[in-house]
Amino acid sequence: MHFHQILLFIIHKISGQRSENAPFYLLKGKKSGQTIQDVTYFQLHAFFSILPQLSKEDYDTAITELYKEQFIELKESTVHITDKGISAITQQKNVLLNGWQYRGKEHVFWKRLDLAVQTLSQFHANDKKFVPNQKDIDTQQFVKDYLIQHNFRQFNLSKEMKHELHLLLENPSLDDLHRTFFVYRLSGFNTIGLTWEQLARYHKLSELDAKIIFLECLHTMLDNISREASPLLYSLAKNIRIETPLTDSAFKTNSLLEKGYSLEQIADLRKLKINTIEDHVIEIVSANKSFPISTFISKEQVYEILHLSSELQTKKLTEIKNRLPEVSYFQVRLALTRSEQLHE
Incomplete structure (x- = not known):
């Protein structure tokens, strides 16, 4: 998918429900209550935090172009x-993206893989004094430990790794452009991976589109790496997938909820506003389908809210709240969040 296609997909989901900046916050991975709940409301997990470095200028330019072309x-x-x-x-x-599960950490995997491939290539060429393509100290230490652990001097690590990569790149979901971008970004002996500018110019794409195509490839590969079929790459992908998709603050709130504290007590203990704690609950419910919401809202209220939302064909909180003055905005958000989970 290209950037404009992703924007159209998101806007189609939120059409008439959110402002023109909502997709920007979603793509950047903004950890606000509104953005987190929108991921679940509108089933947009694939795109969350896929472009954390996206500039507002590039985003506004794309929105203007879609408007001029009468797409929005x-x-x-x-x-x-x-x-x-x-x-x-x-x-x-x-859609080949899985932003909710990786949130930018796919690039950590890429750095590890790129440096491992470069190091193995240099050693095979008997050139042990080289400038590492990845400057990040954490990446360098991880790869150093990884190579030692796998006894790379005796074990034919490069051959096995190449085999695992080949199998993953054969995935029919990927096309030749995905495979080309992946291979040409790698560095090795006397070979430097192409820059985004070089890849984009050669394939007549924007740099943003080139990055998205590469991201699709990484996400698809990571989704299919397993301990059994890809043991070497599985080790390189350690801690890349987000197992607990909660912000640190929401995690702390969740711990207190599990101990039986009320929202008011948690707000008091943590010196936070009650609205912030409510945002945490929405985040927790979004991440955990089995989280009990009966403490905060009755089954009857959930039914009323969902029935009205369906009748009005809207997820706008104000429109629903105005028709059901006896429920709170928090309860409306809870009901909508749980409803969308059931349809996942």
């Missing part, structure tokens, strides 16, 4: 997709 409309402080935009979405390929 901006009205009443919300963004809407047009019929032309919907037609463009139906022509898209499957």
Whole structure:
């Protein structure tokens, strides 16, 4: 997928429900209650935090281009997709991204792999004095320990690693462009990986589109790495997948909830506003389908909220709250979050 395609996909999901900046916060991985809950509300896990370095200038330029091409409309402080935009979405390929599970850590995996490949290549060429392509100290130490652990001087590590990579790159979900980008980004003996500018210029793409195509390849590979089929790459991917998708602050709130503290008590103990604690609960519910919400909302209230949301065809909190004054905004958010989980 290209950047414009991703934007159209997200806007289609939130059309008329959110502002034009909502996709920007989602792509950047903003850890606010609104953005986190939108991931679940609109089933946008694939795109969360895939572009943490995205500039507002590049984003605004893309939105303006989509508007000029009549793919989207901006009205009443919300963004809407047009019929032309919907037609463009139906022509898209499957989504190969998994941002919710990696949140930028796929690049840590890439740095490890790139340095491991470079080091093995240099040693095979009997050139042990080389400038590492990856300057990050943590990456260098990880790869050093990894190579020693796998006895790389005796064990034919490079041959086995090449075999594992070959199997992963054969995945039918990937196309030749994915494979080309992956291979040409690698460095080795007398070989320096191509820059984003070089890849983009040769393939007549924007640098942003080139990065997304590469990201699709990394996510697809990581999704399919297993201890059994890819033991060497599995070790390189250690701690890359997010197993507990909670921010540190939400994790602390969750620990107190498990001990039986009320929201008010937690807010008092942590010296935080009650709204912040409520945001944490939404984040927790988004991450944990089995988290009990009956303490905060009854089954009858959940039914009322979801029935009204369906009737009005909206997930706008204010519209629902105005029709159900007896429930709180927090309860509306809870009901909508749990409802979307059931449809995942």
